[in-house]
Amino acid sequence: xxxxxxxxxxxxxxxxxxxxxxxxxxxxxxxxxxxxxxxxxxxxxxxxxxxxxxxxxxxxxxxxxxxxxxxxxxxxxxxxxxxxxxxxxxxxxxxxxxxxxxxxxxxxxxxxxxxxxxxxxxxxxxxxxxxxxxxxxxxxxxxxxxxxxxxxxxxxxxxxxxxxxxxxxxxxxxxxxxxxxxxxxxxxxxxxxxxxxxxxxxxxxxxxxxxxxxxxxxxxxxxxxxxxxxxxxxxxxxxxxxxxxxxxxxxxxxxxxxxxxxxxxxx
Amino acid sequence: xxxxxxxxxxxxxxxxxxxxxxxxxxxxxxxxxxxxxxxxxxxxxxxxxxxxxxxxxxxxxxxxxxxxxxxxxxxxxxxxxxxxxxxxxxxxxxxxxxxxxxxxxxxxxxxxxxxxxxxxxxxxxxxxxxxxxxxxxxxxxxxxxxxxxxxxxxxxxxxxxxxxxxxxxxxxxxxxxxxxxxxxxxxxxxxxxxxxxxxxxxxxxxxxxxxxxxxxxxxxxxxxxxxxxxxxxxxxxxxxxxxxxxxxxxxxxxxxxxxxxxxxxxxxxx
Amino acid sequence: xxxxxxxxxxxxxxxxxxxxxxxxxxxxxxxxxxxxxxxxxxxxxxxxxxxxxxxxxxxxxxxxxxxxxxxxxxxxxxxxxxxxxxxxxxxxxxxxxxxxxxxxxxxxxxxxxxxxxxxxxxxxxxxxxxxxxxxxxxxxxxxxxxxxxxxxxxxxxxxxxxxxxxxxxxxxxxxxxxxxxxxxxxxxxxxxxxxxxxxxxxxxxxxxxxxxxxxxxxxxxxxxxxxxxxxxxxxxxxxxxxxxxxxxxxxxxxxxxxxxxxxxxxxxxxxxxx
Numbered sequence: 001x002x003x004x005x006x007x008x009x010x011x012x013x014x015x016x017x018x019x020x021x022x023x024x025x026x027x028x029x030x031x032x033x034x035x036x037x038x039x040x041x042x043x044x045x046x047x048x049x050x051x052x053x054x055x056x057x058x059x060x061x062x063x064x065x066x067x068x069x070x071x072x073x074x075x076x077x078x079x080x081x082x083x084x085x086x087x088x089x090x091x092x093x094x095x096x097x098x099x100x101x102x103x104x105x106x107x108x109x110x111x112x113x114x115x116x117x118x119x120x121x122x123x124x125x126x127x128x129x130x131x132x133x134x135x136x137x138x139x140x141x142x143x144x145x146x147x148x149x150x151x152x153x154x155x156x157x158x159x160x161x162x163x164x165x166x167x168x169x170x171x172x173x174x175x176x177x178x179x180x181x182x183x184x185x186x187x188x189x190x191x192x193x194x195x196x197x198x199x200x201x202x203x204x205x206x207x208x209x210x211x212x213x214x215x216x217x218x219x220x221x222x223x224x225x226x227x228x229x230x231x232x233x234x235x236x237x238x239x240x241x242x243x244x245x246x247x248x249x250x251x252x253x254x255x256x257x258x259x260x261x262x263x264x265x266x267x
Numbered sequence: 268x269x270x271x272x273x274x275x276x277x278x279x280x281x282x283x284x285x286x287x288x289x290x291x292x293x294x295x296x297x298x299x300x301x302x303x304x305x306x307x308x309x310x311x312x313x314x315x316x317x318x319x320x321x322x323x324x325x326x327x328x329x330x331x332x333x334x335x336x337x338x339x340x341x342x343x344x345x346x347x348x349x350x351x352x353x354x355x356x357x358x359x360x361x362x363x364x365x366x367x368x369x370x371x372x373x374x375x376x377x378x379x380x381x382x383x384x385x386x387x388x389x390x391x392x393x394x395x396x397x398x399x400x401x402x403x404x405x406x407x408x409x410x411x412x413x414x415x416x417x418x419x420x421x422x423x424x425x426x427x428x429x430x431x432x433x434x435x436x437x438x439x440x441x442x443x444x445x446x447x448x449x450x451x452x453x454x455x456x457x458x459x460x461x462x463x464x465x466x467x468x469x470x471x472x473x474x475x476x477x478x479x480x481x482x483x484x485x486x487x488x489x490x491x492x493x494x495x496x497x498x499x500x501x502x503x504x505x506x507x508x509x510x511x512x513x514x515x516x517x518x519x520x521x522x523x524x525x526x527x528x529x530x531x532x533x534x535x536x537x
Numbered sequence: 538x539x540x541x542x543x544x545x546x547x548x549x550x551x552x553x554x555x556x557x558x559x560x561x562x563x564x565x566x567x568x569x570x571x572x573x574x575x576x577x578x579x580x581x582x583x584x585x586x587x588x589x590x591x592x593x594x595x596x597x598x599x600x601x602x603x604x605x606x607x608x609x610x611x612x613x614x615x616x617x618x619x620x621x622x623x624x625x626x627x628x629x630x631x632x633x634x635x636x637x638x639x640x641x642x643x644x645x646x647x648x649x650x651x652x653x654x655x656x657x658x659x660x661x662x663x664x665x666x667x668x669x670x671x672x673x674x675x676x677x678x679x680x681x682x683x684x685x686x687x688x689x690x691x692x693x694x695x696x697x698x699x700x701x702x703x704x705x706x707x708x709x710x711x712x713x714x715x716x717x718x719x720x721x722x723x724x725x726x727x728x729x730x731x732x733x734x735x736x737x738x739x740x741x742x743x744x745x746x747x748x749x750x751x752x753x754x755x756x757x758x759x760x761x762x763x764x765x766x767x768x769x770x771x772x773x774x775x776x777x778x779x780x781x782x783x784x785x786x787x788x789x790x791x792x793x794x795x796x797x798x799x800x801x802x803x804x805x806x807x808x809x810x811x
Binding site: 027028030031032035051052104107108109110111112118119120122123124125126127129130131202205206209210213214220221224225228231233236237239240243244247248251 | 379380390396502513
Binding site for chain 1: 608611612613630631632633635637639640641643645646647656657659660661662689
């Protein structure tokens with residue numbers, strides 16, 4: 001592509017007034033605080049029973065009151081999600097790298113994977129439970145399974161879209177396919193990989209929770225369903241709050257990795 | 268750099284003769300790979316290498332599929348209609364909110380982070396709450412399905428409405444177009460590919476929403492069949508139900524693909 | 538695919554002992570998508586040769602097949618018919634004795650200018666000795682990039698990036714330099730500067746060079762010989778020797794002789810009828 005003069009990115013500089021700089025942060029915070037307050041008020045005014053809609057204060061009380069139990073169920077969820085995600089990344093990157101060396105293999109397998117990708121994969125969860133059993137192994141397998149596809153597809157796209165002239169340059173310099181892969185194609189596909197990893201980490205959490213819904217004796221998904229059966233709605237929301245924090249932390253970690261890679265790439 | 272053509276001017280249709288050639292080149296390797304896969308699976312199942320309980324042979328699955336087609340089709344109805352209702356409502360709400368947010372800076376700053384927040388958290392965890400609120404029937408499944416299919420549509424709409432290059436907006440201002448005409452003539456055509464890709468993600472999410480509801484309430488639908496057969500180790504029935512669910516997914520997907528083609532053609536011919 | 542052509546070329550190299558030039562192109566033809574409806578003849582059967590140390594430009598309208606011809610000389614594309622030899626050996630795959638420059642600088646965005654210049658050694662899996670780093674730094678200094686060795690491509694202007702690409706093409710001291718419209722994406726003023734830089738580097742290192750361009754003035758300014766190519770399918774329709782002595786400065790562009798040569802070349806380039 002022809003390089004064009006880049007417009008300076010619209011980031012706040014040091015001489016922007018502090019209030020102006022905090023504006024993008026303040027509005028959403030105010031909005032969120034407003035929602036929480038309104039929620040509390042609605043519950044108070046209309047006197048909703050805690051079973052239907054617990055107020056934020058009830059949820060906080062449930063969170064602190066049942067912290068030991070919630071934490072006990074949080075550990076397996078974190079463990080299975082992270083392990084599944086790491087395996088998905090290894091398989092996804094490895095498999096895509098392998099396919100990038102053979103056009104025939106790519107033509108044969110890539111369309112099949114794209115077709116499988118269209119299928120609602122959550123629906124396969126019971127199948128994995130039949131195959132792997134009802135323990136953490138199946139939860140991890142499901143997280144790996146649904147995390148694999150976005151990583152694989154993003155990595156394929158990254159490896160395919162490597163600047164053609166860079167590939168030509170490597171050929172012209174008589175670089176072996178292996179060296180061209182290691183020096184150019186792999187680093188060039190990093191932005192794509194991270195796009196895939198971000199999707200995969202959120203999907204891995206979802207996979208583990210659904211698996212815990214269906215069959216488990218531990219994990220936040222199990223706790224949510226158990227509390228639903230006992231009509232402890234405040235505990236459900238407390239568990240969901242923990243899940244939200246987990247989801248954000250996981251995503252933030254991948255995002256931080258992406259920023260580090262961008263920095264390394266000189267962007 | 269001077270190429271300021273509108274999108275949709277992709278030259279998709281090659282010559283008919285080469286279409287056959289290209290199709291052969293594109294279709295033969297994956298079909299061969301699939302045949303190899305299923306052939307190997309069948310063979311290994313018949314030799315007893317793969318346990319019939321865990322992974323019955325494709326022929327056995329097909330037999331079960333045909334035998335149980337009546338029940339399966341019956342149970343596919345609530346899943347299909349639930350997911351269709353889910354994605355349609357999600358599309359309506361999502362596109363409307365996306366447009367509203369794109370035209371108000373304050374609304375954007377307030378709402379967008381909330382939307383991003385919901386994109387990042389595992390929304391499926393809320394399924395039991397929805398069932399608690401809306402009962403355990405068809406309606407609750409649809410509402411939950413709308414809830415999780417809605418977000419990709421909003422985000423895609425907002426991204427899409429920012430996709431028109433600034434030069435177009437300047438052109439429209441120079442031509443003294445009204446904001447509404449500019450929306451129809453420039454913003455929307457640039458946004459449509461994004462919106463449709465958001466809808467495609469939304470379709471998958473809508474199906475997931477309904478199936479998840481069926482998993483949890485376990486009363487009707489393909490989700491129920493899948494869970495039921497898993498509990499009874501009827502793997503052939505389980506695979507048949509997943510197969511039909513794929514069919515449901517593809518059917519919904521094709522509806523939106525067709526819609527995209529119609530809209531694209533409409534913009535092409537203007 | 539072109540096993541026949543390869544065999545023929547090998548036989549020819551063996552029989553006709555003193556090869557006609559350092560780069561010898563013999564009846565080379567390129568047809569894309571042969572046998573389909575999309576068949577396109579990019580290069581009609583073409584022959585020419587380049588002497589060792591000569592700077593030759595291929596000049597022609599866009600899409601005339603000049604870049605294809607260059608890629609075939611580089612061994613990056615195989616001719617449909619005919620043969621190409623460089624230094625007496627048939628060119629069937631890329632060789633380490635050729636340096637290539639493309640229209641865009643094709644730098645690795647995550648590597649510094651210096652590391653980009655050293656990239657050929659990494660690609661060819663050769664050790665990067667301290668004297669090679671020294672050589673790369675000297676090259677960067679010579680093209681006017683003192684103080685930018687550690688900058689990433691994003692922090693450099695378009696002209697500076699192309700300077701890095703020139704250094705990268707020269708650093709492993711290839712005998713043959715192949716350039717595919719390397720400056721066509723630059724503005725006119727930067728382009729003049731780059732022509733001077735290239736001229737200086739070429740005069741210092743004195744490689745054989747084949748330069749593809751659609752700028753008549755650029756071709757005349759840089760070259761010993763200019764070959765004009767016809768519209769597609771491309772073939773050579775004019776071979777003009779450029780008489781100016783070296784070193785050359787931009788002021789030769791003001792001379793009557795320079796402009797007469799340009800006028801002559803312009804008359805030979807076929808313009809698409811409107």
